[in-house]
């Protein structure tokens with residue numbers, strides 16, 4: 001079926017997870033290349049089909065004002081969240097083998113990291129864009145085993161409440177063993193070791209049965225010097241925050257400080273908001289529609305190349321290895337309807353930071 005005879009193309013779309021670790025992903029790539037040419041292989045990641053995710057490229061590279069400040073001189077850190085109120089539903093059998101790390105991080109979350117952190121591509125040709133994405137994924141520093149213990153947090157939901165309704169613990173979901181040690185929540189602190197991002201932590205978190213369904217990229221800028229406000233009642237300055245809202249809200253917002261009217265010098269955080277639906281109407285789409293169309297017209301820009309997939313697995317292998325060697329002893333460690341285990345908050349608190357409050 002895959003032979004391109006009579007002037008017709010044959011393309012194969014492959015759904016994630018692509019392998020279950022670096023070795024199996026490499027083996028799968030080798031096997032595929034025995035029967036297919038790389039240009040026929042479309043490794044799909046539906047996050048790349050989302051409008052707001054693609055908008056990151058336009059936002060960064062079609063506007064003159066952001067790129068000059070898009071680096072370690074101005075940015076303090078980034079927070080990438082993909083939270084869901086949903087549990088594993090009927091997918092327990094798959095999910096229990098995968099876990100939150102494999103299910104979301106080397107694919108969806110790393111797509112967000114790569115588009116946010118990559119260098120400007122020289123064109124929109126598939127390989128020009130993917131070369132830059134691949135470089136960034138390659139620059140994600142694999143954690144040492146010692147770092148995994150502090151920079152990689154795992155959790156599993158217990159019973160709790162979502163929208164006022166009691167929901168069962170992960171271990172009571174259909175097709176999940178009652179003693180499962182599979183994680184349903186992950187938080188990570190990553191470093192990208194290149195000139196643009198050296199010293200800027202990327203905090204990632206994703207999980208099931210969290211307090212809210214929300215995916216977003218929050219860019220936290222460095223604080224302005226405080227000296228000017230020392231003799232005023234202002235105690236601290238909030239930092240500027242740029243948030244790319246991916247779902248369910250689609251848009252971009254920028255927080256800055258404004259003077260609260262009155263005779264006393266007080267500062268209040270305010271926001272400038274751009275909302276997709278208000279400006280362009282809503283375009284309900286899962287991401288898949290666009291990607292399947294792109295595959296049919298032979299545009300692989302928004303698909304994963306073999307090297308990107310392997311670089312992503314390479315970055316998370318130390319976490320997979322250590323977690324396998326040291327099974328968790330405290331699961332379940334967060335109630336459904338919360339923002340995950342307390343260790344996820346401590347991960348940022350240790351650095352004097354906190355997760356953005358998502359309302």
Ligand code: BG6
Nearest residue numbers: 016046084103104108215247286
């Ligand atoms: C899938 C994961 O790839 O992405 C699911 O397997 C997850 O566990 C889903 O729920 C999230 O996608 P979306 O588009 O709903 O954010």
